[in-house]
Structure formats: C-alpha cells, structure tokens
Amino acid sequence: MVRRIAQKLKVEWLLTMPSLVWLTLLFVIPTTLVFAIAFKPADPWGGIGAGWTLDTIRSLGNPNYPAIIWRTLWISFVTTACCLVLAIPCGYYIARAQQRWRRLLLLLTVIPFWTSFLIRIFAWKVLLHPDGHVKRGLVALGLADESTMLLYRSEAVLLVMVYTLLPFAILPIYAAAEKFDFKLLEAARDLGATPWRAFRQIFLPGIRRGLLTAVLMVLIPSLGMYIIPDIVGGPRSEMIANKIAQRTFVDRNVPHASALSAALTLAVMAPMLVVLLGRRKREVS
Amino acid sequence: MADFLQFNEVTKHYGSLTAVNGVSLNIKRGEFFSLLGPSGCGKTTLLRMLAGFERPDKGRVMLDGEDITERPPNKRKVNTIFQNYALFPHLTVRDNIAFGLRVAHVAEATIKQQVDEMIDLIQLGAHAHKKPHQISGGQKQRVAIARALINKPEVLLLDEPLAALDLKLRQRMLLELDQIHDQVGITFLYVTHDQGEAMSLSDRIAVMHEGRIEQLGTPAEIYETPHSSFVAAFIGDTNFFDGRVETVVDKDYCQLRIDGFPSVICYNDKRKQPQDLVHLSVRPEKFRLSLEQPSLPPQHNLVEGTVQEVVYLGSQTKYLVNVQDYSLAITQQHSRFLLDQRPIKWEDRVWVWWHADDGYMLDRYREQDEALLEMPAH
Numbered sequence: 001m002v003r004r005i006a007q008k009l010k011v012e013w014l015l016t017m018p019s020l021v022w023l024t025l026l027f028v029i030p031t032t033l034v035f036a037i038a039f040k041p042a043d044p045w046g047g048i049g050a051g052w053t054l055d056t057i058r059s060l061g062n063p064n065y066p067a068i069i070w071r072t073l074w075i076s077f078v079t080t081a082c083c084l085v086l087a088i089p090c091g092y093y094i095a096r097a098q099q100r101w102r103r104l105l106l107l108l109t110v111i112p113f114w115t116s117f118l119i120r121i122f123a124w125k126v127l128l129h130p131d132g133h134v135k136r137g138l139v140a141l142g143l144a145d146e147s148t149m150l151l152y153r154s155e156a157v158l159l160v161m162v163y164t165l166l167p168f169a170i171l172p173i174y175a176a177a178e179k180f181d182f183k184l185l186e187a188a189r190d191l192g193a194t195p196w197r198a199f200r201q202i203f204l205p206g207i208r209r210g211l212l213t214a215v216l217m218v219l220i221p222s223l224g225m226y227i228i229p230d231i232v233g234g235p236r237s238e239m240i241a242n243k244i245a246q247r248t249f250v251d252r253n254v255p256h257a258s259a260l261s262a263a264l265t266l267a268v269m270a271p272m273l274v275v276l277l278g279r280r281k282r283e284v285s
Numbered sequence: 286m287a288d289f290l291q292f293n294e295v296t297k298h299y300g301s302l303t304a305v306n307g308v309s310l311n312i313k314r315g316e317f318f319s320l321l322g323p324s325g326c327g328k329t330t331l332l333r334m335l336a337g338f339e340r341p342d343k344g345r346v347m348l349d350g351e352d353i354t355e356r357p358p359n360k361r362k363v364n365t366i367f368q369n370y371a372l373f374p375h376l377t378v379r380d381n382i383a384f385g386l387r388v389a390h391v392a393e394a395t396i397k398q399q400v401d402e403m404i405d406l407i408q409l410g411a412h413a414h415k416k417p418h419q420i421s422g423g424q425k426q427r428v429a430i431a432r433a434l435i436n437k438p439e440v441l442l443l444d445e446p447l448a449a450l451d452l453k454l455r456q457r458m459l460l461e462l463d464q465i466h467d468q469v470g471i472t473f474l475y476v477t478h479d480q481g482e483a484m485s486l487s488d489r490i491a492v493m494h495e496g497r498i499e500q501l502g503t504p505a506e507i508y509e510t511p512h513s514s515f516v517a518a519f520i521g522d523t524n525f526f527d528g529r530v531e532t533v534v535d536k537d538y539c540q541l542r543i544d545g546f547p548s549v550i551c552y553n554d555k556r557k558q559p560q561d562l563v564h565l566s567v568r569p570e571k572f573r574l575s576l577e578q579p580s581l582p583p584q585h586n587l588v589e590g591t592v593q594e595v596v597y598l599g600s601q602t603k604y605l606v607n608v609q610d611y612s613l614a615i616t617q618q619h620s621r622f623l624l625d626q627r628p629i630k631w632e633d634r635v636w637v638w639w640h641a642d643d644g645y646m647l648d649r650y651r652e653q654d655e656a657l658l659e660m661p662a663h
Contacts, residue, residue, distance in 0.1 A: 186338055187371035189358040191385040191436065205375045 031265060037258035046252030056255045060263060065243075072240040075154060076222035079161045083169040083218045084211070086162070091173030091210070092203070096182065106174070109167050117164070121231050124160045125151065128232065152234030160228050168217040176210025177203075212275055220268050240264055289314040290335075290440060290472060295344035297330050304330040305341070306496035312474065312489075317466050319475040319483040322493035323519070328476045331493075332442050335474065336365050349439060359388075364433035365442040369449055370425045372417035378428050379404065379413045385436040403431040423454050430465065440472045447482060459485060480520050484508070492516050514647045517566045524613050526565040527649075530557045538584070538641055541565060545609030549586050550641040557646060564647045569616040571643035574604060576629060578636050587638040592631055604629065606637055613637065 038056055041049035094105045112120060127134050128150040138144035150156060184206065188198035204211070226241035233239075240260060247257035288311035297305040305327040312318045320328035333339040334346055337358030346354045353361055364385070372381050382403050386396045404413050407427040412420050417428070426446060433441055446462070447455045463486055466473050477483050483490050484504040491501045492515075500512040511517035514525065528541040531548060539553040541563070549565065557563060573579075581587055590608035604615045615637065629635060 181371065183367055183369070183371045184373060186336075186358070187365070187367055187373070188384070188388075189338075190336055190363075190365045191432065192359045192388040193384075194359055197388065202373055208375075 034258045034265070035262045037255050038262045040255045040258075042253045042255045046254070048254055056259045059256060060259055068238055068240055068243055071154065071237070072223060075158055075161065075237075075239060076219055076225075078158055079165060079222045080215055080218045082158070082162045083166050084173075084214060086166055087169035087173045087214060088204075088211075090170045091177045091207070094170075094174045095177035095180065109170050109174075112167065118227065120164070121160060121228055124156075124163070125232055128156055128159075151232055152237070154233065154237040157229045157233040157237045157239075160232050161222060161225060164228065165218045165221060168221070169214040172213035172217060173207060173210045176207035176213075180206045216272060216275065219271060223268050224264060288312060289316075289349055290474075291345075291347040292331065292334075293345045293347065295331070295334060295341045295346065297327075297334065297339060297341050303496050305334070307344070308493075308496070308498055309344075310491060310498065310501070312472060315470050315472055317463075317473045317475065317486055317488045319477060319487040319490045320493055321477055321480060321483040321490050321519075322499075323478055326493040327496040328478075328493045329444060332365075332444055332474060332476045335361075335440070336363055336442055337361050362437075362439040363442060364436050364438040364440075365444060366426075366429045366433055366446045368445045370417075370429040370446075372425055372428055372432070374417055377414050377416055378409060378420065381417065381428055382432045382435055384432060389436070399435060403435050407431045422450050423458060426450070426458055427461075430462075434465075434469060438471065440474055441469075443473060443475045445477055446475075447477075447479070455482075462486060484520070492519060494519075510645065511566070511647065514564050514566070514649070517645070517647060521568065522614055523566045523568050524611070526567070526611065528563050528565050528646075530559050530561045530563060532559060533557075541646075546588060547586075549644070550584060551644045551646055552642045553646065555646055562649050564649055566645045566647055567613075567639055567643060569603070569614045570618070572613065572615040572617075572637055572639050574606070574615055574617055574629065575636050576627065576633060579638065581638060584641040585638050586641065586644070587636060590635060590637055592629060592633045592635055595629065595631055606635060608637060 037048060039052050039054065041051060041053045041055065043049040090109075094102055094109075097105060126132055129135065130149065130151070132150075135144065135148070135150050138148070138150075139146060144150075180203065184202050185198045188202045189195065193201065224241050225239055226245055229237050229239045229242055230245075233242075241264070244257050244260045244264070247253050247260060290310075290312040292308050292310040295305055295308045296303070308327070308331060310331075320331060322328050330339060334341050335348075337353070337356060337360075341354060344354075345352055348361070348363070373384065376384070379400055383396050383400045386399060391399075404410055407430065409420075409424060409427060409431075412424060417425060420428070429446070443462075447458055450458060459482060462473075466486075475483065475486060487504060489501065489503055490507055492499045492507060494515050500507055500516045502510075507516060507520055511520065517523045518525070526541075526543045526546075526549075528543045528549065530553075531540045531542045533539045533553065534550070537553060538550055539557060541549040541551050543549055543565065551565060555563075579587070588608045590606040590613065592604055593607050593612060594603075594605040596603040601616050601618050604613075604617070606613045606615055
C-alpha cells in the first residue's frame with residue numbers, strides 16, 4: 001500500500017517535472033532576478049553596481065510616479081469595465097445563436113489575431129490621425145472641430161486597449177455562457193422576474209467563472225501595457241510600463257527599471273491571488 | 286359563463302413546420318387537464334404559449350376572462366414546473382423557493398414565514414440550506430413544485446415533470462402530484478407523452494397529434510371509445526383488423542368482412558354503410574380464450590387460432606395467438622388459479638371470442654401514422 005502510494009507520487013513528480021522546469025527557468029528565476037536587481041545600485045555606464053542598497057526602492061517615491069501609477073490603474077480598470085460591458089452581450093448572443101452563426105461569430109472574434117498586433121495599432125493611428133476618416137466623420141457630424149486632436153491622449157489609449165483586449169473578454173464569457181442552461185432564464189421569467197432582473201440575478205451569477213477569467217485576461221495585460229500608450233498615447237498618457245522602458249533604454253538604469261517592474265509584478269499578482277484564494281475557499285466550503 | 290382557461294383557434298408555425306394547428310381548448314377551474322401525445326405533436330408548444338414563452342401566430346389565449354396572449358411571462362398568474370426543474374444552481378433550496386416572492390417585493394419577514402411553511406409542506410427542512418446539486422431528483426422536483434406554488438398561481442403548468450425520474454420514484458411522485466392537486470385545488474395543465482401518467486392523474490385528457498387535438502375526453506372515454514386509430518393505438522394496446530362493412534343488421538349492429546374470418550358482428554355507432562372500409566379495434570383484455578369450443582349466445586364472434594407465445598405476469602397472462610394472418614395480443618386476468626385445470630400452452634389450438642360491443646370500429650388510419658402506432662409507450 002505504502003509502496004503504491006510512493007509509486008504514485010513518483011509518477012506525479014515525473015509528470016509535473018517538465019512544467020516545473022519550464023516555470024522555474026522562464027518565470028521563477030527571471031522574476032527573482034528582477035526583484036534582486038531592484039536592491040542593487042546602478043553604475044554610471046548602464047550596468048549593475050556591486051553591493052546592496054535600498055536607494056532604488058526609495059526612488060519609487062519620486063513625485064512623478066503616483067500620477068503615472070494612478071493613470072495606469074484607471075486606464076486598466078476602465079478598459080476592463082468597457083471590455084466586460086461589451087463582451088457580456090456578445091458572449092450571450094453568440095451562445096444563443098444557431099450553430100452555423102455561432103461558428104461565424106467566433107471566427108469574426110478571433111480574426112483580428114491573424115494580423116500583427118503592431119500593425120493593428122498603427123492602423124488605429126491612421127484612423128485617428130488629424131486627416132483620418134474618424135476625425136473627418138466627427139467634424140462632418142459637428143461632434144468635433146478641426147482643432148480637436150484624437151491621437152496622443154489617454155482616451156485614444158483607452159479606445160485602442162479596449163479594441164485589442166476585447167476578444168480576451170469575449171472568449172471566456174462565451175465559453176461560460178455556452179454551458180449556461182438558458183431554461184433558467186425562462187424559469188426566472190416564469191416566476192415573475194423582468195428580463196433585466198433574470199439577466200442580472202440568474203445569468204450573471206451563472207457565468208461568474210467566465211467573468212472572473214475575463215477580468216484577469218483583460219486587467220493583467222492592461223496593467224503592463226506598453227506598446228499602445230507608446231504609439232497612440234502622448235507624454236501625458238504614459239503608463240507604468242512606458243516608464244520601465246524609459247528607465248531601461250533611455251536612462252540605462254537597470255536597477256531602477258527592476259524596482260518599477262517588481263512593483264508592477266506585485267500589483268498584477270495581487271488581484272490574481274485574491275481570485276485564486278476566493279476559489280480555494282469556495283471549494284473548501 | 287366562459288371557461289376558465291381557453292385556447293381559441295391557436296396556431297403556431299416554426300418556419301415551414303406547423304407546431305400547433307388551430308387548436309381550441311377549454312379548461313375548467315380546478316381541473317387536472319393533460320395534453321398527451323408523441324414528441325413533436327405540439328403539446329409543449331401549447332404549454333409554452335400559456336406560460337408566455339411563445340406567441341401564437343394566430344388565435345387568442347384567455348385566462349379567467351382576460352386575454353393574456355400578448356402578456357410577458359412575468360405578468361401571468363401561471364407558473365411552470367420545467368422538465369429538468371430548472372432550479373437556480375447558485376441559490377440554496379430556500380432561496381430558490383423564495384425567488385418569486387423576492388421578485389414580487391414581498392416583505393422579507395413574510396417571505397421567511399411563507400418559505401418556512403412551504404419547506405414544511407414538502408418536508409425538506411433538513412435540506413433548506415443545500416444547493417440543488419446536493420439533493421436527489423425527487424427532492425428537486427418537490428423544490429420545483431414549492432417554488433411554483435408559493436406564488437399562488439391560477440394555473441400550474443407541468444412539462445413532463447416525471448420524465449427525469451426512475452420508475453419507482455415516478456410512481457411515488459405521481460401520487461404526490463395527485464395529493465398536491467387535491468390540496469391546493471388550482472388548475473393543473475400537465476404535458477406528457479406517457480399515457481399511464483395522463484390516465485391516472487387527469488380529469489380530462491386531450492390527445493394531440495401533428496399539432497391538432499385528436500380527441501378530448503375523460504380517460505375512460507378516450508380508452509373505451511377512441512375517435513381514431515391513432516388514439517386507439519396510442520392509448521394502451523389494441524388489435525387492429527382491416528375490414529369492410531358487409532351488411533347492416535339493424536340500427537346498432539353490422540356485419541364485417543375480415544379476410545380469413547367468419548363474418549364478424551360489430552357495434553355500429555358510426556352508422557357505417559356496406560362497402561365502407563374500416564378498422565376494427567379490439568383491446569387485448571376484451572378477448573376471451575379457451576381450449577374447448579364454447580357455446581356462445583348471439584352477438585359474439587368466435588375464431589380458432591394457435592398460441593404462439595405465453596407470457597405469465599403474475600396478475601395476468603399475455604398471449605399471442607395466430608389467427609389467419611393476424612397475431613392477436615390477448616390479456617387474461619387470473620380470477621382464480623386452479624392447479625388441476627390444464628393451462629393454455631405454447632402451440633395449443635385455442636378458441637378466441639369477443640362480444641360485438643367490445644369491438645370498436647374506426648376509420649382506416651393513414652399510412653404515415655403506422656410508424657407512430659408502433660412506437661413503444663416510452
């Protein structure tokens with residue numbers, strides 16, 4: 001009996017080994033290094049100095065940072081909220097569509113992935129350009145005047161982030177909605193609930209796992225988003241990841257970049273941990 | 286006075302398919318009414334139109350003198366027991382039952398009291414805090430019933446509520462449903478494809494077929510005097526003979542010509558004329574069977590055949606007897622069991638007879654119905 005359990009443990013270890021090695025080499029070690037470098041001094045030539053210091057960590061108190069961190073947070077949360085608001089009805093209707101329509105709609109959802117991320121962002125730059133079609137259309141409708149600038153502002157960053165991350169919200173919500181028993185909505189209606197109430201109290205709790213996944217899938221990349229604010233944003237729509245890039249490539253201060261990265265990693269892991277712990281707790285109870 | 290619940294000339298199409306075709310139906314207050322038919326006969330569509338999930342293309346649905354055809358489901362004093370109960374998986378038994386009252390903004394104290402009463406009634410006090418996936422099928426059904434009844438509906442709709450249960454539980458829930466109907470006294474509209482359920486529960490049954498009501502009546506009327514071959518075959522078992530009217534004897538009886546049979550006398554309530562093509566339907570339990578040739582009074586039909594199969598079932602025995610081209614299903618109750626009497630065995634020559642009034646004449650059924658007639662009861 002004991003031997004069999006030992007045997008089983010051995011097999012489990014063998015099976016877990018590849019992913020464990022993978023995670024250790026490509027995630028645990030680099031992350032630890034980033035955290036470690038944050039406690040190193042910078043040398044004047046762009047390298048890492050000898051010894052340990054807390055100066056880099058202290059430099060996070062730089063008065064410029066709170067504004068950037070605040071912007072990173074609000075853009076990320078608003079992006080997540082917008083994606084959810086758009087993705088919930090999308091997921092609902094795709095799940096309720098007939099089989100052949102469903103396939104087409106899912107295909108349409110993932111088609112953007114066939115084009116390079118970078119090219120799609122540049123496409124937005126063309127669209128939002130002062131001479132672009134969006135601007136012209138708004139001016140023609142009297143919603144903007146010639147001097148309005150659509151590009152290089154936080155709203156542009158938000159728009160392109162929602163556009164980019166929306167499929168990551170639609171797919172998990174669709175997956176949950178597809179498993180949802182729509183008879184339950186009829187049951188709720190039968191018991192006197194309005195369509196909106198049935199949707200809120202029966203459908204949304206029914207797909208809550210999909211919602212949680214969607215939040216993680218959108219919020220985490222948002223917090224670390226670098227390329228979108230870099231291309232369609234201006235100096236006043238910088239996010240924390242842009243600062244990290246600037247510290248690395250412009251200031252050549254690797255410890256400082258590491259300190260910022262470490263702070264970002266902790267910020268990203270916090271919501272994930274909350275969700276995971278929540279799940280664990282529910283399963284135990 | 287108009288009836289309590291009325292369907293007036295209701296029609297519903299799904300694309301090119303006509304699910305319900307000009308159905309008119311009146312149901313009385315407090316009645317236990319069943320819609321019975323094979324799948325795809327339109328019975329569920331009719332129920333869904335009453336619940337408000339489907340809108341009829343034509344016709345009106347009236348409840349207690351009010352036209353409810355256009356009313357959304359949440360504005361109807363009608364509640365449904367769904368086929369798989371559709372209990373809300375994220376809510377406890379208690380919250381499931383309370384759902385309708387919460388939606389109606391009833392005071393929380395009143396809700397608590399009424400839910401407690403309901404939970405007592407369905408005897409699930411020990412399970413009130415559990416989620417639906419933690420209770421058994423029969424308990425789920427009771428929760429579904431409680432969740433519907435707590436809203437005090439005027440009509441309770443039951444959509445094949447026993448289909449998900451095993452046989453033993455089904456029989457017990459059948460009794461429970463009957464008791465609940467007696468207790469609450471509201472109108473029940475019961476949809477099923479199981480003739481046994483419909484027969485044992487209903488005050489009246491509408492047998493549906495291809496979107497129309499084939500026959501409406503009490504269980505006994507439908508069983509004993511089916512209007513069509515479809516009803517005769519769908520409700521219970523029967524034997525069909527292809528016949529032709531030979532002579533009309535008097536105002537009640539006629540003689541039929543059935544291939545290979547002596548002239549058959551039959552009750553002629555349909556006023557059939559000579560040369561009319563008919564089916565003669567005789568239920569298995571209407572036949573009598575013996576080894577010796579009996580001497581029979583008039584108005585009886587007597588044929589000779591060979592026993593092909595004997596199935597002893599305890600309370601009764603089923604025989605298959607070959608008579609000419611027909612294989613007759615015959616059921617005999619055991620009124621007494623005498624060991625010294627020689628039982629009828631396989632390959633015995635036997636005499637089969639039945640009274641003229643026990644044969645029932647029907648119009649010939651259409652060819653496409655034959656497949657349905659061979660469908661097993663489940």
